[in-house]
Amino acid sequence: TNKTFTMIKPDAVANGHIGAILDQIIKGGFKITAMKYTKLSQETAGKFYEVHKERPFYGELVDFMSSGTIVAAILEKDNAVEDFRKLIGATDPAKAEKGTIRNLFAQSIGANAIHGSDSDENAKIEGSFFFSGLEKF
Numbered sequence: 001t002n003k004t005f006t007m008i009k010p011d012a013v014a015n016g017h018i019g020a021i022l023d024q025i026i027k028g029g030f031k032i033t034a035m036k037y038t039k040l041s042q043e044t045a046g047k048f049y050e051v052h053k054e055r056p057f058y059g060e061l062v063d064f065m066s067s068g069t070i071v072a073a074i075l076e077k078d079n080a081v082e083d084f085r086k087l088i089g090a091t092d093p094a095k096a097e098k099g100t101i102r103n104l105f106a107q108s109i110g111a112n113a114i115h116g117s118d119s120d121e122n123a124k125i126e127g128s129f130f131f132s133g134l135e136k137f
Protein backbone atom coordinates (compact mmCIF):
# COMPACT_ATOMS: atom_id res chain seq x y z
CA THR A 1 0.00 0.00 0.00
CA ASN A 2 0.99 3.63 0.15
CA LYS A 3 1.18 4.03 3.93
CA THR A 4 3.69 3.32 6.66
CA PHE A 5 3.98 4.01 10.39
CA THR A 6 6.88 5.66 12.21
CA MET A 7 7.97 6.67 15.69
CA ILE A 8 10.70 9.16 16.51
CA LYS A 9 12.25 7.37 19.49
CA PRO A 10 13.04 8.84 22.96
CA ASP A 11 16.76 9.42 22.20
CA ALA A 12 16.05 11.55 19.13
CA VAL A 13 13.31 13.53 20.90
CA ALA A 14 15.55 14.14 23.96
CA ASN A 15 18.45 15.19 21.74
CA GLY A 16 16.36 17.81 19.95
CA HIS A 17 16.18 16.09 16.55
CA ILE A 18 12.40 16.10 15.94
CA GLY A 19 12.53 19.04 13.52
CA ALA A 20 15.51 17.76 11.54
CA ILE A 21 14.00 14.28 11.26
CA LEU A 22 10.60 15.56 10.12
CA ASP A 23 12.46 17.68 7.57
CA GLN A 24 14.20 14.57 6.17
CA ILE A 25 10.88 12.70 6.06
CA ILE A 26 9.13 15.49 4.16
CA LYS A 27 12.10 16.04 1.81
CA GLY A 28 12.03 12.28 1.21
CA GLY A 29 8.62 12.71 -0.37
CA PHE A 30 6.42 11.49 2.48
CA LYS A 31 3.22 13.22 3.49
CA ILE A 32 2.42 13.16 7.22
CA THR A 33 -1.26 12.22 7.49
CA ALA A 34 -1.47 11.86 11.29
CA MET A 35 0.98 12.71 14.09
CA LYS A 36 1.09 12.81 17.89
CA TYR A 37 3.45 13.32 20.83
CA THR A 38 3.01 10.71 23.53
CA LYS A 39 4.88 8.71 26.15
CA LEU A 40 4.56 4.93 26.25
CA SER A 41 4.12 3.05 29.52
CA GLN A 42 6.17 -0.14 30.00
CA GLU A 43 2.98 -2.06 29.35
CA THR A 44 2.17 -0.26 26.10
CA ALA A 45 5.76 -0.46 24.82
CA GLY A 46 5.80 -4.16 25.70
CA LYS A 47 2.62 -4.72 23.74
CA PHE A 48 3.84 -2.75 20.71
CA TYR A 49 7.06 -4.80 20.55
CA GLU A 50 5.42 -8.11 21.52
CA VAL A 51 6.83 -9.78 18.34
CA HIS A 52 10.30 -9.36 19.87
CA LYS A 53 9.42 -10.76 23.32
CA GLU A 54 11.65 -13.82 22.94
CA ARG A 55 14.66 -11.75 21.80
CA PRO A 56 17.43 -11.16 24.35
CA PHE A 57 17.12 -7.38 24.05
CA TYR A 58 13.35 -7.23 24.68
CA GLY A 59 13.61 -5.90 28.27
CA GLU A 60 16.11 -3.24 27.24
CA LEU A 61 13.95 -2.28 24.26
CA VAL A 62 10.82 -1.88 26.39
CA ASP A 63 12.69 0.14 29.05
CA PHE A 64 14.17 2.40 26.39
CA MET A 65 10.94 2.94 24.44
CA SER A 66 9.09 3.92 27.63
CA SER A 67 11.89 6.20 28.89
CA GLY A 68 10.67 9.44 27.32
CA THR A 69 8.46 11.23 24.84
CA ILE A 70 8.07 9.80 21.36
CA VAL A 71 6.43 11.15 18.19
CA ALA A 72 4.18 8.69 16.34
CA ALA A 73 3.04 9.33 12.78
CA ILE A 74 1.38 7.80 9.75
CA LEU A 75 3.13 8.57 6.47
CA GLU A 76 1.91 8.38 2.91
CA LYS A 77 3.93 7.84 -0.28
CA ASP A 78 4.03 5.35 -3.16
CA ASN A 79 5.94 2.26 -2.00
CA ALA A 80 5.91 3.76 1.51
CA VAL A 81 7.19 0.83 3.63
CA GLU A 82 10.22 0.01 1.49
CA ASP A 83 11.14 3.61 0.69
CA PHE A 84 10.90 4.61 4.36
CA ARG A 85 13.14 1.72 5.49
CA LYS A 86 15.65 2.99 2.93
CA LEU A 87 15.39 6.56 4.28
CA ILE A 88 16.01 5.49 7.89
CA GLY A 89 18.88 3.06 7.20
CA ALA A 90 20.05 -0.11 8.93
CA THR A 91 19.03 -0.96 12.53
CA ASP A 92 22.62 -0.54 13.72
CA PRO A 93 23.66 3.08 13.01
CA ALA A 94 27.26 1.93 12.48
CA LYS A 95 25.95 0.03 9.44
CA ALA A 96 23.44 2.64 8.27
CA GLU A 97 24.23 4.19 4.91
CA LYS A 98 25.55 7.77 4.92
CA GLY A 99 22.82 10.40 4.95
CA THR A 100 20.14 8.09 6.34
CA ILE A 101 18.22 9.20 9.44
CA ARG A 102 19.91 6.60 11.65
CA ASN A 103 23.34 7.47 10.25
CA LEU A 104 22.73 11.12 11.10
CA PHE A 105 20.88 10.89 14.41
CA ALA A 106 21.09 7.44 16.06
CA GLN A 107 23.28 6.68 19.07
CA SER A 108 23.43 2.88 19.09
CA ILE A 109 21.57 -0.25 17.96
CA GLY A 110 19.16 0.23 20.88
CA ALA A 111 18.82 4.01 20.86
CA ASN A 112 18.45 4.23 17.10
CA ALA A 113 16.36 7.37 16.68
CA ILE A 114 13.44 6.08 14.63
CA HIS A 115 11.13 3.17 13.86
CA GLY A 116 9.69 2.20 10.49
CA SER A 117 7.17 -0.59 9.84
CA ASP A 118 8.65 -3.60 8.06
CA SER A 119 5.59 -4.67 5.99
CA ASP A 120 2.27 -3.35 4.73
CA GLU A 121 0.49 -5.62 7.20
CA ASN A 122 2.51 -4.31 10.16
CA ALA A 123 2.11 -0.70 8.99
CA LYS A 124 -1.64 -1.15 9.29
CA ILE A 125 -1.46 -2.89 12.67
CA GLU A 126 0.97 -0.32 14.10
CA GLY A 127 -0.94 2.68 12.71
CA SER A 128 -4.13 1.36 14.29
CA PHE A 129 -2.28 0.77 17.59
CA PHE A 130 -1.69 4.53 17.88
CA PHE A 131 -4.44 6.23 15.87
CA SER A 132 -8.21 5.95 15.66
CA GLY A 133 -10.12 5.78 12.38
CA LEU A 134 -11.04 9.46 12.84
CA GLU A 135 -7.39 10.53 12.96
CA LYS A 136 -6.32 8.53 9.92
CA PHE A 137 -7.63 10.97 7.34
Ligand code: GTP
Nearest residue numbers: 057060061090091109110111112114115116117118
Ligand atom coordinates in the same frame (compact mmCIF):
# COMPACT_ATOMS: atom_id res chain seq x y z
P1 GTP B 1 12.35 -0.87 14.10
O1 GTP B 1 12.05 0.01 12.94
O2 GTP B 1 12.49 -0.08 15.40
O3 GTP B 1 11.42 -2.04 14.23
O4 GTP B 1 13.83 -1.43 13.84
P2 GTP B 1 14.28 -2.59 12.84
O5 GTP B 1 13.10 -3.15 12.11
O6 GTP B 1 15.40 -2.03 12.04
O7 GTP B 1 14.86 -3.65 13.84
P3 GTP B 1 14.12 -4.87 14.59
O8 GTP B 1 12.66 -4.84 14.29
O9 GTP B 1 14.89 -6.09 14.34
O10 GTP B 1 14.34 -4.48 16.12
C1 GTP B 1 13.46 -3.57 16.76
C2 GTP B 1 14.24 -2.63 17.62
O11 GTP B 1 14.84 -3.36 18.67
C3 GTP B 1 15.42 -1.94 16.94
O12 GTP B 1 15.07 -0.77 16.26
C4 GTP B 1 16.30 -1.61 18.12
O13 GTP B 1 15.85 -0.41 18.76
C5 GTP B 1 16.07 -2.77 19.04
N1 GTP B 1 17.14 -3.72 18.89
C6 GTP B 1 17.40 -4.57 17.86
N2 GTP B 1 18.50 -5.30 18.08
C7 GTP B 1 18.97 -4.89 19.29
C8 GTP B 1 20.09 -5.26 20.10
O14 GTP B 1 20.88 -6.12 19.73
N3 GTP B 1 20.22 -4.62 21.31
C9 GTP B 1 19.33 -3.67 21.74
N4 GTP B 1 19.50 -3.08 22.93
N5 GTP B 1 18.27 -3.29 21.01
C10 GTP B 1 18.09 -3.89 19.81
Ligand code: MG
Nearest residue numbers: 115116117118
Ligand atom coordinates in the same frame (compact mmCIF):
# COMPACT_ATOMS: atom_id res chain seq x y z
MG1 MG C 1 11.33 -3.81 13.05
